[in-house]
Amino acid sequence: MTGAAVQISHLSKRYSDFVAVDDVSLDVAPGEFVTLLGLSGSGKTTTLMAVAGFVDLDAGRIAIDGRDIAGLPPEKRDLGVVFQNYALFPHLNVFENVAFPLRMRKWTQPAIEKAIGRVLDIVSLGHLATRRIAELSGGQQQRVALARALVFEPPVLLMDEPLGALDRSLRDQLQTEIKRIQRDLGVTVLYVTHDQEEALALSDRIAVMAEGKICQLATPDEIYENPASAFVAGFVGESNFIDVTMRGQDGPLATVAPTGIPGALFTATTSRAAAPAQAQAVMAIRPEALRLAALQDTPPCNAIPGRVALREFMGATVRLTIDTELGPMIVRDGRVSEAARFKAGDTVRLSWNERDALLFPPR
């Protein structure tokens, strides 16, 4: 089984007065894992279901390895689909669920048994073939859905929030497994989720979606380190946002005045993806890019005083909420870091590197 290329061009879908998908284009390379990440209503599921053939498009073209499939009914598209809540057939056992696509393709019984033996081994369910669906745990049902979508060796696998109904630890485990299976089989995956951690961990590339459009399409690292907009900076990972006025610019570096503190000046970096055009801008700083120190130390530039309002111990990291003149700021640092020593009520100095303060057009 080798993956196929998926080309989505200028996809649009409107429901009476609501634009679900607005001119979305996306090229997925063979064997690539691409995630559509967005909130509900962002158009991610509609886009996926359009590729699967369940949405009548207003405009656009969908091609698999160059072959246009937009006019084909779902049963002729030959794509594996894993649905939200799995959509397993409750009246059939595990074996017959997985055999369904093969029976539709009129495979012989020996060929079916061989293929199912193989695919159930891949998802580690070989011992449960005769079980009824109602007797399986959520994680096992998820594996059956995956096996059923993979057994006929489709070149592309579409997955709609496949881990949405599972608890955290099971999700992490299945996440790793999905990634391993995808690598081993070389299948192209188009994946939909609202969970940014899932998207960051699984994807070769992520398409962040909002209001029916793709806001940014890039690798997980690139999206985290160089978000294309203030929205992406806030949606993928946490960010502290500070409203500022642009005062001067020198290459990528800019001098800005925070709206909240009269007279103060900071230096920041204009983002490569979207430099603010007007005087008003928003500065985004990741919680782990903020440093905490005792207030009496010599003040560097790009620093403000504050008071620790809340200290949350997260295990590997500590998350502190600092009240400042710019509003509450979130700081995250390692369990044994300097920042972790501060307690609620301590007065502190917050500082950051100009490289870590990104400027965006206001939201």
Added chain:
Amino acid sequence: MTKGLGNGILSGATGLLCLFLIMPTLIVAPISFTQTDFITFPPRGFSGRWYEAFFERPEWYGSLITSTMVAVVTTLLATLLGSMIALGLARLPRRANRLVSFFFLLPMIVPTIITAAALYSPFAKLGLVATVPGLVLAHTILALPFVVINVSAVAQSMDWRMVNAARSLGATPLVAFLRVTLPVLAPGIAAGAIFAFLTSFDEVVVALFVSGSGATTLPVQMWSGIRFEISPIVAAASCLLLVVSCLLLALFWFLKRK
């Protein structure tokens, strides 16, 4: 101590209520085995002569055949129509669903005597009175809500993504319906069919209006039997009705457990 007393009272009351509910059955069954020529309680002797009589007299076994025929055709018709209605309802938005459902449940809410009186005159004009098709049509109206309720209960809790899953796996819309939708709805359809059969099989009010010399159902025959003969044959017929109903209900519980 108080708790024990309370439990005792509750058990006693429950027992009395059960006895009250089962009383007609407890009376009719022994009566049907009496040796006497008329209905007496307590019955005297023990014989199966009234069951023999039932299957010897054409007006009695004929009515059983008519009833069975009417009930079977009604069941087929009501199950087909009712299932299609339920499938349609399941795809409507919630508010439209409630409104339209109400219409299909009307025959259950409207007093049967009104349905019977209303049907009589048009049926008379169309020559449907005292015919099997007339009885089937009338009973289908009454049986339809039971099918709609039972199939809707399953259809509305069904995950319709299953149908999309079947399509994505290579099934045409028809194959997806036959291989997925129908088997998943089957328990609801079976339950609806059983209730439709029972509704028609022991229906008397509408049948009194619509049946006649050409087509008399068992309940109507029993009604005239008790008015003109008072013979224990009515008790024997009651027992037969009871056995059929119980068997069908047992089947229903069996299907439900599966």
